[in-house]
Amino acid sequence: MPSPAAQSRNDEVERAIKTVLASLEDSKAENIVSIDIQGKSSLGDYMVVASGRSHRHVSAVADHLIKAIKDAGLGQARVEGLSGADWVLIDSGDVIVHVFRPEIREFYNIEKLWQAPDLEEETIH
Template structure:
């Protein structure tokens, strides 16, 4: 489906996910996992989970990502948790990014929940 600027929605999402992953790599985020949630959730198309080594690193990773999204013309994302920097959630619309301290990430284990197979896809015998 074309957007008013003539760029398809898929191209825009593809550009956005590349921007997110490049920013996380640049800021040395650890254990970056990208999960395709298209068709699984109306929250967005992708969920990205990454870790920072400390409160300061989590905050720096989030700040770097927010600047990268803005610089790429992807707008201002909504942010939660930046003050505490244990778990920062960045919602850019199509992509939801979670940046955790390692202990907090292990506790919530979001990627396991979202990567679990859909019950409809499993054959139950």
């Protein structure tokens, strides 16, 4: 059974991921993928990748998400790439969100990197 502090942290992470996913759904983001990176990275607990249909849609999805994170009391998210709106990174601490235009997402394919199976201390050459 987790300690009260650990349970509180788990509740905060769950609230953050639910807020992010709800905001992306509300904004009509496409191909939303949520990846649990707990134990795989110290960057955060979840990585979410989504697409917008155009520069304008990516920008609108990101703006809506930034406001939702703030309104939920999850703090001020750090944002990169909003001015170009090809790939916007929104880091809320527990949840890192990437919003791409489809062709940019396909080019970088970052969800494949993070969804790779864990290798149990094996090395592939």
